[in-house]
Amino acid sequence: MSTATDTAANAHGHDEHESHGLSDLGYIGIAIILAILTAVEVSTYFFDFGALEVPSLLILMVVKFWIVVAYFMHLKFDSKILSWVFVAALVLALAVFAAMGTSMVFWQDPAGCDIGEFC
Amino acid sequence: MADSTTADAPELAYGPTHYDELEHPPLSTGVSNEKLTMWSFLGSDCLLFGALISTYLLLRNRTGPDTHGPTAADLFDIPFTSVSSFVLLMSSLTMVLAVAAIVEGNLERCKLWLLTTAALGSIFIAGQVYEFTTFYREGLGYTTNISSSAFYTLTGFHGVHVSLGIVMLVSLVALIQRGSLTVDRAETVEIIGLYWHFVDIVWIVIFAVVYLIP
Numbered sequence: 001m002s003t004a005t006d007t008a009a010n011a012h013g014h015d016e017h018e019s020h021g022l023s024d025l026g027y028i029g030i031a032i033i034l035a036i037l038t039a040v041e042v043s044t045y046f047f048d049f050g051a052l053e054v055p056s057l058l059i060l061m062v063v064k065f066w067i068v069v070a071y072f073m074h075l076k077f078d079s080k081i082l083s084w085v086f087v088a089a090l091v092l093a094l095a096v097f098a099a100m101g102t103s104m105v106f107w108q109d110p111a112g113c114d115i116g117e118f119c
Numbered sequence: 120m121a122d123s124t125t126a127d128a129p130e131l132a133y134g135p136t137h138y139d140e141l142e143h144p145p146l147s148t149g150v151s152n153e154k155l156t157m158w159s160f161l162g163s164d165c166l167l168f169g170a171l172i173s174t175y176l177l178l179r180n181r182t183g184p185d186t187h188g189p190t191a192a193d194l195f196d197i198p199f200t201s202v203s204s205f206v207l208l209m210s211s212l213t214m215v216l217a218v219a220a221i222v223e224g225n226l227e228r229c230k231l232w233l234l235t236t237a238a239l240g241s242i243f244i245a246g247q248v249y250e251f252t253t254f255y256r257e258g259l260g261y262t263t264n265i266s267s268s269a270f271y272t273l274t275g276f277h278g279v280h281v282s283l284g285i286v287m288l289v290s291l292v293a294l295i296q297r298g299s300l301t302v303d304r305a306e307t308v309e310i311i312g313l314y315w316h317f318v319d320i321v322w323i324v325i326f327a328v329v330y331l332i333p
Contacts (some may be wrong), residue, residue, distance in 0.1 A: 022221055031212035038208060041331060042201045056331055061327035065320050066235075072215045073316045079150045082158045090160025092168030100173035 007068050021074050037064050132235045146233045161317045164280075169198060170320050172328060174268040179329075188263040193268035194254050195330055203246035207281075210239035211319045218312045221305040229308065230292050236315065237288040240281050247278045247314060269330075280318045287311050 041060050044053050070076040075083055093110070179192060217232035251271070261271045291311055294300035300307060 010228040021215075021219070026220070027212060027215050031209065033220065034208055034211075038201070040203055041327060042197070044331060045197045045201075052130075057327050057331050060324060068211060068316055068320050068323065072211050073313055077313060081150055082155065085155070085158045086165075087172045092162075093165040096169045097164060097173045100170075100177055103177065105165055 021077050022071060027071070030067060034064055034067060038065075126130070145269065152307060153310055154306065156315075157313050161313065164317065164321075167276070168273075171273040172324065173270075175273045175329060178265045178269040181264070181266055188258050188267070190264070190266040191254065191259060192266075194257050194259060196250070196253070197330060200244070200250070200326065200330050203243050203250075204322060206239050206246070207243045207319055207322050210236045210243070211316050214312045214315045218305070218309050221302060221308045224261060224302045226295055226302065230295050232287050233292050233295075234310075237285045237292075240285045240288070240315075244278060244281055244285070247274065247281075273325065275331070277321055280321070284311075284315050284318055287314065 037060050041057060044057055049056060069086070075086065104116075180190060213232045213236040217229050217236060220226075220228040220232055251274075254267075259267050260266055289313065291300060291308060
């Protein structure tokens with residue numbers, strides 16, 4: 001039998017068993033991890049990482065992105081349908097990125113101009 | 120005896136069927152419409168920023184015909200931008216603490232964290248204004264070359280998003296202050312929080328791809 005609390009919770013789309021994420025200390029811990037990752041990112045500007053620089057920056061960016069989305073935006077604890085909505089949009093955005101990236105290769109002018117008249 | 124309407128209604132596992140007790144009928148997704156709408160909006164914003172970032176990367180080293188002047192990458196002040204990035208990152212922490220506070224029923228603490236978040240966002244915007252002003256004095260205007268146009272459009276759009284977020288945060292504080300936003304509407308703060316975290320993750324990408332990757 002539903003209680004009034006259950007009714008209100010369901011009306012707002014919350015399952016009573018749904019977790020709301022971490023404790024305050026947990027969030028502070030996540031923020032410290034993000035700060036450390038940012039410090040590592042910035043260190044690539046001051047120190048020479050050679051061939052590892054770009055891959056390490058991309059990996060750090062993806063990890064930071066995922067941590068914020070999963071923990072601060074609660075996607076890890078929320079309904080899967082929200083994850084699907086966001087991931088689908090991300091895939092589309094990456095497709096736009098890839099499509100525009102190809103223009104850098106296929107529209108290259110052999111004379112040295114990069115993209116047609118914009119040289 | 121149940122009437123025909125009740126008898127024909129499907130059994131819903133996720134909520135009661137006494138519609139009169141609810142603000143709206145049970146939701147087929149199991150998620151509130153407001154939250155789903157915000158996530159859909161954020162998804163569409165991913166496409167916007169995906170296009171803007173792609174455009175910048177395509178044009179970052181180009182000045183265009185009959186134009187000259189520096190590119191934005193020539194003028195970057197990485198230590199300064201790193202501090203701005205850190206400030207915005209920490210504003211995500213204060214935002215999530217504001218959401219946690221209202222979920223726990225502590226409106227005063229929620230207001231404090233919301234104001235802190237708005238203050239950190241304002242510091243970020245102040246830094247962006249300083250950066251733009253410095254670049255302009257160094258000879259990099261919006262129409263100096265196609266690289267500068269792409270840079271200002273991308274970072275400017277992000278700055279507008281942050282500014283709108285600050286307005287929403289201050290509005291939340293005002294609503295709590297006048298008693299219009301109470302603990303039973305904690306999801307409103309959570310939804311604005313989603314928007315705020317989104318501008319943070321967009322900056323995570325911009326900071327790495329535009330500023331740090333050579």
